[in-house]
Amino acid sequence: MLNLQMLATITCLALGLTSHVIGAVVSGNTEGVATDKAILHVNGIDINVGTIPVSESRSEGLINAAPGVRSPRPETTLTKRTVNNCCSYGCSRTCIDGLSTSPDPPASADCAALKSALEALAASELVGAAFPCNLPNQALCPNFSVSPGYERAYWYGTCLVGFINLNPTGGADESYCHYLMAGIITSSYDECVTTQVKTGGYCLQYLSPGFVYALELRHV
Known part of the structure; x- marks a missing residue:
């Protein structure tokens, strides 16, 4: 024994x-x-980019974590063929724990490097417009599209920023901008990670059916 x-x-x-x-x-x-993971050499560093499936339970959790919002209404088959340009819509920021895969916040230096890389990436894709052309209400050049139930994620070192299409299955695809992705790094890091000592934060847009998304900043 x-x-x-x-x-x-x-x-x-x-x-x-x-x-x-x-x-x-x-x-x-x-x-x-990540279904299409790639490494992009931007602004002197290598950043990771990939499309990540997001479970229904996680999508519901993000929506329900913000006060006063409800789950999005189902979209029609007609809207499934559309791509909604979300660059002109802002979102309300929420600071929460539980997004990160680590109890530690992302490193400030990693987030700063990722922010600069996304800004450089956005600037490199502009055609016939002055940078930054894709600020809110100046939505001339969305850089990528995401299908319902998926997240477009960029990460470098410990820092990840991602755009999640929260439309239900059958809903519209959504497009967004690298420059605004960089902006959420600064705002969420300062407000959530630094000020409120959170390991993550996100902003949720819920203005109308078909335009339902979240951007998250977290430790990868």
Whole structure:
């Protein structure tokens, strides 16, 4: 029979191994589920970009975390063929814990580098317009589109920023702008991570059916 000391040692080793495996899965989760992961060399650094599926429960959680909002109404098959330009819509920021895969906030230096890279990426894609052309109410050049139930994520080091299409299945695709993605890094980092000591934050747009999205900033 195993004595108590041997049993305790085996248990501790097993728990340590389990913890290591879980940590590896969590830290590699974003890269593991990204359907089109790529590395972009922008502004002197390599940033990761990928499209990530978002579960219905997580989408509902983001929507319900903001006071006074309801789940979006179902879209018609006609709107499924449209791509809504969301660059001209702002969103209300919410500071919460629980978005990050780590109890620690993203590093300020990583977020600053990611912000600069996204701004440079946006500037490089402008055609016939002065930078920044894609500020709110000047939506001339959305940079990417996202289908319902997916997130377009960019991450560098510990810092991730992502645009999530919260429309229900069958709803409209949504387009957005790299420049505004960079903006949410600064605003959410300052307000949520620095001021309120949160590990993450997001902004939720809920103005009308078909224009329902969230942007998140979190530790990757």
